[in-house]
Amino acid sequence: MTRLMIHEDPTLPIHAYLDGELDPTNALAVENRMATNPALAVECERIEALQRLIREHLPREAAPPGLRMRVEAATGMRRPRSRFAQTQYSWRALAASIAVTAIVAGSSTSMLLSPQRSDSVRDGVIDAHIRSLMASQPIDVASSDRHTVKPWFNGRIPEAPRVVDLAKQDFPLVGGRIDVVGEVPVPTLVYRHAKHIISVTAVPASGRGNSAPVLSAVNGYNMDRWVEDRVAYWAVSDVAPADLEKFAELFRTTPPDQ
Numbered sequence: 001m002t003r004l005m006i007h008e009d010p011t012l013p014i015h016a017y018l019d020g021e022l023d024p025t026n027a028l029a030v031e032n033r034m035a036t037n038p039a040l041a042v043e044c045e046r047i048e049a050l051q052r053l054i055r056e057h058l059p060r061e062a063a064p065p066g067l068r069m070r071v072e073a074a075t076g077m078r079r080p081r082s083r084f085a086q087t088q089y090s091w092r093a094l095a096a097s098i099a100v101t102a103i104v105a106g107s108s109t110s111m112l113l114s115p116q117r118s119d120s121v122r123d124g125v126i127d128a129h130i131r132s133l134m135a136s137q138p139i140d141v142a143s144s145d146r147h148t149v150k151p152w153f154n155g156r157i158p159e160a161p162r163v164v165d166l167a168k169q170d171f172p173l174v175g176g177r178i179d180v181v182g183e184v185p186v187p188t189l190v191y192r193h194a195k196h197i198i199s200v201t202a203v204p205a206s207g208r209g210n211s212a213p214v215l216s217a218v219n220g221y222n223m224d225r226w227v228e229d230r231v232a233y234w235a236v237s238d239v240a241p242a243d244l245e246k247f248a249e250l251f252r253t254t255p256p257d258q
Contacts (some may be wrong), residue, residue: 014044018051039134046127053120059070122225124181124235125234126218127201128188138197139175139190146256147177151186161187161202162231164254171198171247191247198237198247205232213248215241224248 017030051172132138141152146163167235174190191198213226223236
């Protein structure tokens with residue numbers, strides 16, 4: 001029986017597991033690893049959600065007309081057609097492939113421009129917050145000084161985030177990190193309230209007007225989202241909803257120089 005190979009990337013077996021490419025023994029081994037490693041379990045859920053999203057918005061296209069005949073001819077199951085017929089078929093296959101490409105590209109563009117993109121960003125922000133809580137520390141740069149945290153982002157992302165000091169309001173700055181949401185590196189500020197961590201992720205939102213905070217609950221976490229100066233801010237935490245609303249209001253109204 002083939003044994004599960006050890007990869008440098010521990011997430012590779014998860015892809016094979018979700019694609020049904022593992023035998024029962026190796027599939028069980030992956031399940032046991034995820035049971036003892038919450039980070040792998042979260043990664044499995046993320047990959048499964050991405051696959052589901054792709055299936056919903058990019059349905060599998062039907063095979064081009066004539067593909068079966070080409071396969072049969074290549075394997076000797078069907079005699080080749082005349083040169084004229086082959087030329088005619090080649091042009092038809094080319095036209096069909098172009099049409100399929102256009103449909104897939106159009107579907108991808110529609111998905112990126114649709115309101116469901118906000119759901120994708122929301123899920124990405126939540127996943128990043130959960131992964132940070134599982135790490136040894138939820139930050140890349142540890143400092144309560146905004147003059148240290150803000151410059152740290154320079155050179156790592158196109159634009160450093162807006163940073164405010166809320167220590168006097170019982171929301172001290174802990175530091176910051178870079179998350180990847182929708183394959184885009186984005187800055188995340190980390191604040192603390194009592195024993196709770198608050199992640200504030202700034203995602204570019206060009207073309208959208210300013211909006212007031214909207215509170216919601218997602219996967220057991222509270223989230224407050226608002227748009228300001230073409231940036232969408234996502235504040236995520238397990239603090240009480242009232243505390244998160246208070247934090248969002250303070251973050252929005254406190255000038256960066258205070």
